Amino acid sequence: NAGVTQTPKFQVLKTGQSMTLQCAQDMNHEYMSWYRQDPGMGLRLIHYSVGAGITDQGEVPNGYNVSRSTTEDFPLRLLSAAPSQTSVYFCASSYSTGVDTQYFGPGTRLTVL
């Protein structure tokens, strides 16, 4: 198993550009989520999904869209990038939302100029 994979590893955008961060898992996990990690702050939940076709907002959803057309993939879209979205983004997955280990991807470091 590859676990949770994320692409790209690094990305630089200009303000106003759009892009999609990719996340995939091969563990047949139902639950997937996106977090951002900023200096001096804990991980903050952006969006999550409890299964294909179901998504919901987390703590900081503004400026981001998600979709879950398959169990394996959970892309995060930045519609119009802003410098405030400069961060490291982590995707995570787990079998369920119960007491179950979440597996994190390696992260995408995004810089918005």
Next chain:
Amino acid sequence: GESVGLHLPTLSVQEGDNSIINCAYSNSASDYFIWYKQESGKGPQFIIDIRSNMDKRQGQRVTVLLNKTVKHLSLQIAATQPGDSAVYFCAESSRSYNTDKLIFGTGTRLQVFP
């Protein structure tokens, strides 16, 4: 690339010593807690968890202690090794053991010296 802040509290220990990392939480309704380890340039990795109906849980070289009276959580690492150098942070949930909306702490950097 590092993925955590430059001004994290830091714990420096000598190889072979025991380490204790602390975490305070504010929500008295939190019923499930997790400790994660994050090495530089990597995603967080699950270490150990504990439910609120317990006050201690042990794993391999790690022990988590929960004091609900003062809303305090600690992670003890026995015989600390250089490979333990990382940022450690706790996460809590108040959703009846559900992990869909975890609240994460900011973390403590552990540095292990030979």
